[in-house]
Amino acid sequence: MAKLALHQWFQKRKLEKEAGPASERLDIPGNLWIKCTKCQVAIFAKDLDANLKVCPKCGYHFKLSARERIEATIDPETFTEISPFLHSKDFLGFVDSAPYSQRILKSEEKTGLADAIVIGEGELHGIEVGIGVMDFSFMGGSMGSVVGEKVTRIAEICLDKKIPLIIFSSSGGARMQEGIMSLMQMAKTSAALSRLRSAAIPYLSIMTDPTTGGTTASFAMLGDLNIAEPGALIGFAGPRVIEQTIRQKLPPGFQRAEFLEKHGMVDIVSERGKMKEELKKVLHFFENAAKT
Amino acid sequence: MPQKPNRVLLEFEKPLLELYKKIDDLKMQDMDxxxxxxxxxxxxxTLQRDIFSNLTPIQIVQVARHIKxxxxxxxxxxIFNDFVEMRGDRNFSDDPAMVGxxxxxxxxKKSNPLGETIFDQPVVLIGQQKGSNTxxxxxxxxxxxxxxxxRKALRLMHLAERFNAPIISFIDTPGAFCGIGAEERGQAEAIAKNLRSMAGLSVPFISIVIGEGGSGGALGIGMGNRVLMLEFSIYSVISPxxxxxxxxxxxxxxxxxxxVSKITAIDLLEMNVIDEIIKEPVGGAHNNYKETALNIGSAIKxxxxxxxxLSSRELIADRYRKYRNMGYFTEE
Incomplete structure (x- = not known):
């Protein structure tokens, strides 16, 4: 390995810290502790869950599964899932390090989900909404035909019932194993949102860590309000691709939620613990604006 | 017509080299x-016809990116007359990579009870612009x-809509640029907004992939009612x-x-992502600009x-149906 100058070494260490390793579960007999990705502090797993998976020490937001997110957002016992049996199809017979069909099965087993998004209807502080929640642990939350179809279906249901749409994104972008069809989902979902817009149905987009690529460049950026979780990576191209393209280091905080807020792409950066209240206020406005 | 002095032959076209050389030699002679x-x-x-009828996908990629x-x-x-180029997004700057x-x-042609009338159709054009040298x-x-x-492209699309002019977009890009400025100014938002806006356009809209259809950067001006592709162009979610x-x-x-990614015109026609393949002249579009233009022009017409x-309403519904139907999945 090439020798690094001292400042380079510090910079590298800082970058590594920023990128962070996946959180570690420290298995200590009797207890389950989790090491924070950012501040490295060991947190009692139950405390972390009780705090919506936000580090009590440094405020780092761990990723939530789709189910956890729904539980944190929708009033208890009001959620009805829609189209839970939509499955991806390996129509290209695509094989990289594993066949796509196997990747799907593995992800299904790992997550208990049929694909990278769960959609449904429910209430948020008593207000009826349609909701879609992506799950990064299903093939990096990539958007293929199923994600596109489900976003479109929930948008069409909201149009039909005249209820607001909320989508939580967490996605690495288009699912390359579906080739051009994954790209076309950008067109499909955006077309569905264009109908909501014409009908003045509110659409709230919440971007969580990470939201990049074709997902950002379609439905995630099209909210009447765009909201983000603190520190979430949000962008068109991933930071590695940009670095390779322009051959220079990226400034600190680049493509983080606060950066997008500063550059006018995001209305609100909201901590997870305050998200539901924030959404309630916004929905309350739209509910009353529509009546008057 | 082959362009003599700066002929650029691709690897698989090398069998032609010998013949071109012979022609060049003959031309130097005094006799007729x-x-x-x-x-x-x-x-x-004949040889070109042969070579170009058996191109592999990666060879098609090379033709699609041919410098000429x-x-x-x-x-x-x-193809068109009286082109007036418009510049700038009225917000930040002009972008020479996008023209319109x-x-x-x-x-x-328009048919009416008295027969057929021939007329000039006003259109709004947009497209990515590559250079033909470094x-x-x-x-x-x-x-x-x-x-x-x-955003410039969007401005032009909205102008077309107000004056009821059809829109023709020419797609030829490796992709939308990724860099610091592009992210700061909202590359994702700009493309997303174009997608949503294109879905709602009330005028006829035709998109033509003429070279490289690179991912979201291509789709960002490509949501036509009809999407056409030149025979040796490509369209993909990511470069090979x-x-x-x-x-x-x-x-x-x-x-x-x-x-394996299925990025050629034939593959995409099979998947119904595009509506028609426009034939290229023998040896590819770079071998005969006029014939290429003629073929594209008649397809547009x-x-x-x-x-x-179609009425405005029907055009929007037609476009919605087209993209709504895209995707392969099972439900059980």
Whole structure:
């Protein structure tokens, strides 16, 4: 390995810290502790869950599964899932390090989900909404035909019932194993949102860590309000691709939620613990604006 | 006509080299060698026909990216009259990687009770612009537009809508640019907004992939009622090189990636992502700009006259149906 100058070494260490390793579960007999990705502090797993998976020490937001997110957002016992049996199809017979069909099965087993998004209807502080929640642990939350179809279906249901749409994104972008069809989902979902817009149905987009690529460049950026979780990576191209393209280091905080807020792409950066209240206020406005 | 002095032959075209050399030699002679030259040219044509009817996907990628391939402005100037280029997004700057403007399409036909009338159709044009040499390519950022390019395109689309003019978009880009400025100014937002806006356009809209259809950067101006592709162009979610280095962990596997990702016009027609393949002249579009332009022009006229039958409402519904139906999944 090439020798690094001292400042380079510090910079590298800082970058590594920023990128962070996946959180570690420290298995200590009797207890389950989790090491924070950012501040490295060991947190009692139950405390972390009780705090919506936000580090009590440094405020780092761990990723939530789709189910956890729904539980944190929708009033208890009001959620009805829609189209839970939509499955991806390996129509290209695509094989990289594993066949796509196997990747799907593995992800299904790992997550208990049929694909990278769960959609449904429910209430948020008593207000009826349609909701879609992506799950990064299903093939990096990539958007293929199923994600596109489900976003479109929930948008069409909201149009039909005249209820607001909320989508939580967490996605690495288009699912390359579906080739051009994954790209076309950008067109499909955006077309569905264009109908909501014409009908003045509110659409709230919440971007969580990470939201990049074709997902950002379609439905995630099209909210009447765009909201983000603190520190979430949000962008068109991933930071590695940009670095390779322009051959220079990226400034600190680049493509983080606060950066997008500063550059006018995001209305609100909201901590997870305050998200539901924030959404309630916004929905309350739209509910009353529509009546008057 | 082959362009003699700066002929650029691709690897698989090398068998032609010998014949071209012979022609060049004959032309240097004082005697009239036109008969011989004609024969050689015939042989070149046959050989080209042969080569180009058996291209592999990665070879098609090379033709699609050919440095002499006609660019958007080359084609605009050959197909349309009175092109007025418009510049700027009225917000940040102009983007030379995205061009557009007003033009007249001559020779359009309208049938009426008295027969047929021929007229010039006003159209709004947009398209990514590559250069045909390194200097131009640097100016044009290799056809990779920034957010201001997409916003300029959107401005033109809305103008078209207000004046009831059909829109023709020419797609030729490796992708939307990724860089610091592009992210700061909202590349994702610019493309997303274009997608949503294109879905709602009340005028006929035809998109034509003339070279490289690179991912979201291509789709960002490509949501036509009809999507057409030149025979040797490509359209993909990621470049074969990108796909190879991410999924196969080896950029050298690009030929394989090109194969399995299904990015050629024939593949995309089969999947109903595009509506028609426009034939290219023998030896590819770069071999004969005029013929290429002629083929594209007649395809545009045919589809415009079809779309002219639809009302604004029907055009929007037609577009919605087209994209709504895209995707393969099972439900059980």
């Amino acid at each position: 060698m036109s008969e011989e030259i004609k024969m050689l040219e015939k042989r070149i044509e 391939r006609p660019t958007t402005l080359d084609l605009i100037n050959l 403007g007003l033009a007249m399409l001559p020779g359009c 200097k131009e390519n640097i100016k044009r950022n290799f056809g990779m537009a920034h957010p201001e390019g997409y 090189e990108g796909c190879a280095s991410i999924l196969f962990r080896d950029a050298k596997k690009a030929p394989h990636a090109a194969e 045919k589809h415009l006259s079809d779309l002219a039958r």
